[in-house]
Amino acid sequence: MRSKSSIYKKQVDDLLNTLWNDKSLDVIDDYFGGLSVIDSPISTSIGGNAKKEIVKKWFDALPDVSYKTDLIICENNTVISNWTCKGSHLGEFMGAKETGHFIEYKGSSTFKFGEDNQICYYHAIANITDIMKSKKIELDINKSTNFKDPSKIIGALSYAFGIPLTEKEVRILSLWLRSYRPKDIAIMFNKSYRTVEGQLSNIRAKIGLHRPTEIIEYLKSKDVYI
Structure with missing residues (x-):
C-alpha cells in the first residue's frame, strides 16, 4: 500500500x-x-x-x-x-x-x-x-496585491462579520477552520502556542462564533467565498 x-x-x-x-x-x-x-x-x-x-x-x-x-x-x-x-x-x-x-x-x-x-x-x-x-x-x-491589499476576502469577511479583520486574523482563522491545531499554526507564524491560542480566542470573541462548524455555516449563508 x-x-x-x-x-x-x-x-x-x-x-x-x-x-x-x-x-x-x-x-x-x-x-x-x-x-x-x-x-x-x-x-x-x-x-x-x-x-x-x-x-x-x-x-x-x-x-x-x-x-x-x-x-x-x-x-x-x-x-x-x-x-x-x-x-x-x-x-x-x-x-x-x-x-x-x-x-x-x-x-x-x-x-x-x-x-x-x-x-x-x-x-x-x-x-x-x-x-x-x-x-x-x-x-x-x-x-501586486501582496504589497497593498493582500486579499479581497478580508473585506468580504469583515463585511460578513460586521467587524474589521486583519490579514493575519483571516489566515489564522482559515487554518484553524481547516483543522490545524494552534501549535501547528504557531510554528507557521513563528509565534508561541499561547500567543496563537490568545489570538484565536480574540477572533472568536470578535465574530461572536466559537465552533468551526457554525463559523463555516455562517460564512456559507453570507456567500462570502471568493
Missing part, C-alpha cells in the same frame, strides 16, 4: 503539470477548497476560486508558459516542489506591458494537506521579478 506521503507527492506533481502545461484551471477544484490559504508571489488570498484568478494573471502575462519539476519532496502532509518555468512576456504583469522577451525563472511551492486530503495551505516564491528587472522590464510593485 502506498504511503500518504507518496500519494500527496504524486498529486502535487500532477496538479502542477496539469495546471501549467495543460493550462487547465479546472484541476484547481480537485485540490483546493473554499478555505484554502493561497500565499503566492502576486497576492495572499483564500479559496480555490481566488487561486484561479491568480493563475489567470500568469497566463495573461505568459500565455505560452511551460513548467518543469526540478525537485519534489514530501514529509508527512507537506510537499515542496522546486521548479523552472519559461515563457514569453506577451501580456501585462505587475504594471509592465508586454515586451515579447523570453523569460526563464525558478521558484518553490509548498503545499500542506488537511485531514480531508485537500490542500489547506499553499505558499510559493519565484524570482521572476528579479529576472524581469534584469531585462529592464519596468515593474510597478504596487500592482
